[in-house]
Amino acid sequence: xxxxxxxxxxxxxxxxxxxxxxxxxxxxxxxxxxxxxxxxxxxxxxxxxxxxxxxxxxxxxxxxxxxxxxxxxxxxxxxxxxxxxxxxxxxxxxxxxxxxxxxxxxxxxxxxxxxxxxxxxxxxxxxxxxxxxxxxxxxxxxxxx
Amino acid sequence: xxxxxxxxxxxxxxxxxxxxxxxxxxxxxxxxxxxxxxxxxxxxxxxxxxxxxxxxxxxxxxxxxxxxxxxxxxxxxxxxxxxxxxxxxxxxxxxxxxxxxxxxxxxxxxxxxxxxxxxxxxxxxxxxxx
Numbered sequence: 001x002x003x004x005x006x007x008x009x010x011x012x013x014x015x016x017x018x019x020x021x022x023x024x025x026x027x028x029x030x031x032x033x034x035x036x037x038x039x040x041x042x043x044x045x046x047x048x049x050x051x052x053x054x055x056x057x058x059x060x061x062x063x064x065x066x067x068x069x070x071x072x073x074x075x076x077x078x079x080x081x082x083x084x085x086x087x088x089x090x091x092x093x094x095x096x097x098x099x100x101x102x103x104x105x106x107x108x109x110x111x112x113x114x115x116x117x118x119x120x121x122x123x124x125x126x127x128x129x130x131x132x133x134x135x136x137x138x139x140x141x142x143x144x145x
Numbered sequence: 146x147x148x149x150x151x152x153x154x155x156x157x158x159x160x161x162x163x164x165x166x167x168x169x170x171x172x173x174x175x176x177x178x179x180x181x182x183x184x185x186x187x188x189x190x191x192x193x194x195x196x197x198x199x200x201x202x203x204x205x206x207x208x209x210x211x212x213x214x215x216x217x218x219x220x221x222x223x224x225x226x227x228x229x230x231x232x233x234x235x236x237x238x239x240x241x242x243x244x245x246x247x248x249x250x251x252x253x254x255x256x257x258x259x260x261x262x263x264x265x266x267x268x269x270x271x272x273x274x275x
Contacts, residue, residue: 125253
């Protein structure tokens with residue numbers, strides 16, 4: 001399975017979204033032009049600073065209770081079910097575009113995470129997770145004698 | 146699930162915004178009951194203050210404005226989705242009772258109830274004994 005390789009864009013942080021978009025666009029052009037490529041769900045954005053990573057995902061209308069966030073080492077796992085609405089008798093769908101069903105996604109971060117201090121918020125349909133870097137993995141300054 | 150468009154589609158038909166932000170098409174479910182039509186739209190990032198519903202003649206337009214969060218002192222290392230406004234329009238038939246349309250927003254999902262007008266609701270016709 002594809003996991004995002006964070007090291008690739010290290011040096012061009014500002015260009016990353018644009019490059020990724022271009023890459024997707026090129027893939028789309030050269031693959032089956034009419035067929036949309038399946039993506040991983042949910043889509044995520046990742047930010048980093050010196051001590052933590054921040055992951056956001058768009059998950060509209062889910063029950064936060066039914067969302068599982070797990071961290072093992074440097075792997076973040078998001079799983080859950082986006083609502084499954086069943087219609088009563090006599091009701092019919094005229095259009096059905098929204099995503100339904102279960103999902104599970106693993107994301108590899110660029111450092112091991114301090115699992116005890118992970119914070120997650122769910123607001124306005126957006127999940128944001130703060131993942132602090134494990135102290136042992138923080139870069140150490142080395143003195144030159 | 147792979148056949149469906151999982152990710153946001155840009156709305157290119159829409160008139161451009163003054164602020165430099167993209168506009169996306171929210172994904173919707175529409176279902177019909179005996180008395181109403183229900184429209185559910187996924188608009189992550191909007192709340193009741195930032196969503197606008199407008200009914201102009203026959204055109205129902207839903208607009209959601211999203212202010213991208215300013216993330217300071219952090220660098221983006223990976224990106225799969227973009228943040229932007231939502232806009233989508235639907236043509237309504239005369240069957241809808243315009244006065245009674247009601248809307249709620251919860252967890253980034255807009256719920257719109259479009260009640261059917263009294264005159265078009267199915268009626269049972271009683272048959273009298275001759």
